[in-house]
Structure formats: C-alpha cells, structure tokens
Amino acid sequence: MAKLELKDVRKSYGPVEVIKGIDLTIEDGEFCVFVGPSGCGKSTLLRMIAGLEDISGGIFEIDGNRMNDIAPAKRGIAMVFQSYALYPHLSVRENIAFGLKVRKTPAAEIDTLVNDAIAMLQLDTLAGRYPRELSGGQRQRVAIGRAIVGQPETFLFDEPLSNLDAELRVHMRTQISELHDRLKRTMIYVTHDQIEAMTLADKIVLLRGGQIEQVGSPRDLYERPQNLFAAQFIGAPKMNIFDLENEFASLRNSLKLPLNAHHCGIRPDGFEIVAEGEGILVATVRLVEYLGNSCLVHAHVEGRDPIIIEQPANTVTQTGQRISLSANPSLVYAFGPDGNRIQVSGEQ
Numbered sequence: 001m002a003k004l005e006l007k008d009v010r011k012s013y014g015p016v017e018v019i020k021g022i023d024l025t026i027e028d029g030e031f032c033v034f035v036g037p038s039g040c041g042k043s044t045l046l047r048m049i050a051g052l053e054d055i056s057g058g059i060f061e062i063d064g065n066r067m068n069d070i071a072p073a074k075r076g077i078a079m080v081f082q083s084y085a086l087y088p089h090l091s092v093r094e095n096i097a098f099g100l101k102v103r104k105t106p107a108a109e110i111d112t113l114v115n116d117a118i119a120m121l122q123l124d125t126l127a128g129r130y131p132r133e134l135s136g137g138q139r140q141r142v143a144i145g146r147a148i149v150g151q152p153e154t155f156l157f158d159e160p161l162s163n164l165d166a167e168l169r170v171h172m173r174t175q176i177s178e179l180h181d182r183l184k185r186t187m188i189y190v191t192h193d194q195i196e197a198m199t200l201a202d203k204i205v206l207l208r209g210g211q212i213e214q215v216g217s218p219r220d221l222y223e224r225p226q227n228l229f230a231a232q233f234i235g236a237p238k239m240n241i242f243d244l245e246n247e248f249a250s251l252r253n254s255l256k257l258p259l260n261a262h263h264c265g266i267r268p269d270g271f272e273i274v275a276e277g278e279g280i281l282v283a284t285v286r287l288v289e290y291l292g293n294s295c296l297v298h299a300h301v302e303g304r305d306p307i308i309i310e311q312p313a314n315t316v317t318q319t320g321q322r323i324s325l326s327a328n329p330s331l332v333y334a335f336g337p338d339g340n341r342i343q344v345s346g347e348q
C-alpha cells in the first residue's frame with residue numbers, strides 16, 4: 001500500500017521559492033505523471049518525495065504517516081534516473097543484486113529476487129555482461145531491475161528514457177506500462193514529453209513555475225483543458241489560439257462564442273477546408289507535411305503566426321493556394337480574460 005499525499009508542499013532555495021504550494025493525492029497503485037516545461041519543478045518535487053531534498057514547507061504523507069523527516073531508505077521508495085548510474089565493474093546480475101547485498105539479504109532470497117527481475121525484464125541472455133557491453137535501453141532495464149528487487153511500494157522515474165532513440169523510447173514505454181500492470185505499485189514518472197505523459201498516465205499533473213496548472217486523466221487534459229496553458233501544452237501539434245480582442249474579433253460572432261471570451265482555440269484536426277466564401281477564415285498554404293496517414297498544412301492567416309491544420313492524407317493542397325476554413329464547433333474552445341476556459345454550447 002502506498003497512497004501519497006502532498007499538502008501545501010513548498011521548496012525554497014535561499015530566498016527563491018521553486019515549489020509554491022502543491023496539494024496533490026496519488027492513490028495506491030496509480031501511475032501518475034508529472035509533466036511541464038523545463039525548470040517547472042518536476043525533478044525537485046520528485047526528489048522531495050524520495051527524501052533526497054528537504055521539504056521547506058507543508059506536509060508529505062504516505063498512507064497517512066508524515067514523511068517530511070523520514071530518511072529516504074525508510075520511505076519504501078525506489079528511484080530510477082535518466083543517467084543509469086550502474087557500477088561499471090559489476091555485471092548485470094551483480095548490479096541488480098548490489099543493493100540487496102549491502103542490506104545483507106540472505107543469499108537464497110537475493111537469488112530468487114534477482115532471477116525474477118532478470119526474467120521480467122528479459123535480461124536473461126545479458127546477465128553476465130558488463131554495462132559497457134550494453135545498449136542504452138538495456139542499461140536502463142538493468143537500472144529498473146535494481147529498483148524492482150528492493151520491492152518498494154513506490155517507484156519514482158525521472159525522465160528515464162530521455163537518452164534513448166525514438167524507437168527504443170516507444171518500446172521501453174510499453175515495457176514500463178507492462179511493469180506497472182504486473183507490479184501494481186504506485187508509480188510517479190517525470191517527463192517533459194506530452195506523448196509519454198498521455199500514453200502512460202492514469203493521472204497527469206501538469207506543472208508550471210512550481211505550481212499545478214491542472215490534474216486529471218489524459219482525456220480530461222486533452223478534451224477539457226482548464227486554461228490556455230494546458231490547452232497548448234497537451235496535444236501535438238499544438239492547439240491554434242486566436243485573439244478575439246484584436247485581429248480575430250469576427251470569430252466571436254461566426255463561432256457564436258460568449259462575449260467574455262478573449263481567446264479561442266481550435267485543434268489542428270478541428271478545421272475543415274470548405275468552398276470559397278463558406279468558411280470562417282481564409283488562409284494561404286505555406287507548407288504541406290505528408291505523414292502517411294494524414295498531412296499537416298501550415299497556413300498563413302493575416303495577423304498571426306501560421307496555423308497548423310491536420311487533414312486526411314489524400315487532401316490536395318499546394319503551397320501558395322488560398323483556402324477557406326470552417327471549424328467543427330465541438331472542437332472549438334473559448335478562454336476568458338484570465339486565460340481560464342469558459343464553457344461553450346455543445347460541450348459536455
């Protein structure tokens with residue numbers, strides 16, 4: 001069991017507060033992802049949970065017990081870092097067993113735990129190799145093995161896949177997901193990659209500047225972003241935002257948006273190319289990126305940076321062409337003067 005609770009948790013380095021009051025509950029067995037731009041405090045928050053950083057203010061509890069002053073080794077937590085930090089002079093098997101040996105675990109028990117981890121992570125044929133003889137993905141599996149054998153209640157991962165190439169990242173992502181299904185332990189995973197966040201998480205915690213912007217399921221964040229920041233951070237390519245107070249005031253009427261809407265957002269797949277004179281916007285095609293199953297049309301609209309429109313792969317558009325665009329009302333979002341989303345008709 002490990003239900004984690006953070007109550008107004010804060011961190012300051014000297015006069016600078018970098019974690020500004022986090023209230024968060026992570027349920028037992030949940031896969032929680034901290035995501036947000038560089039410097040927003042993801043690693044700091046994770047290290048505070050691990051006990052590697054002091055907590056300057058607030059309360060951190062595991063299963064109702066205050067952890068603020070409990071030593072890292074007594075929190076039932078194991079952490080996997082971006083750098084694998086393996087011992088170069090020890091084999092895969094010895095690396096995985098190392099922590100257990102230090103803790104003087106009986107040899108028979110070490111054997112069982114290490115063999116189980118090796119089998120689970122498909123390291124059987126590599127058990128006798130040294131770290132220098134392994135690929136990045138294999139090294140990261142050894143690092144995960146080292147965490148598993150300690151049988152922690154909670155696993156913390158800090159950008160564990162950032163050093164791997166794109167294909168291996170996808171592969172390791174599914175392995176981490178399967179590991180969570182098998183072990184059913186609480187996991188917190190830090191990433192700045194919103195695709196990793198969307199695919200792995202039960203619960204996403206979106207951070208900015210040491211504060212939480214939004215907490216929810218991947219679907220919540222994508223379909224019901226609370227503000228402009230969440231709307232633009234989740235989803236690739238990004239949501240297109242239009243300023244209704246200036247250049248795009250006409251959209252307020254044509255999209256039937258409330259009077260207090262200051263911005264509206266339309267996801268790339270929310271646009272449709274329609275016959276001339278029928279749309280809400282006219283744009284000039286700048287670039288077409290063919291992706292196989294769809295294409296991304298970068299188009300210039302007077303008064304703003306290019307917008308990105310996702311279209312079926314067989315759409316015929318050419319650079320320089322003028323296109324008329326309409327928007328699917330169920331994919332249009334409105335934001336008030338404070339940047340918070342306001343409900344528009346047709347939306348649940």
Ligand SMILES: Nc1ncnc2c1ncn2[C@@H]1O[C@H](COP(=O)(O)OP(=O)(O)OP(=O)(O)O)[C@@H](O)[C@H]1O
Nearest residue numbers: 013018036037038039040041042043044045191192
């Ligand atoms: N030891 C320290 N002393 C002073 N400031 C620090 C220290 N460690 C981190 N910070 C500051 O705290 C803020 C949060 O840093 P943190 O490493 O948690 O960000 P992050 O979200 O993990 O970013 P990244 O995605 O780049 O890893 C940053 O502004 C950073 O400069």
Ligand SMILES: [Mg+2]
Nearest residue numbers: 042043044158
């Ligand atoms: Mg970090």
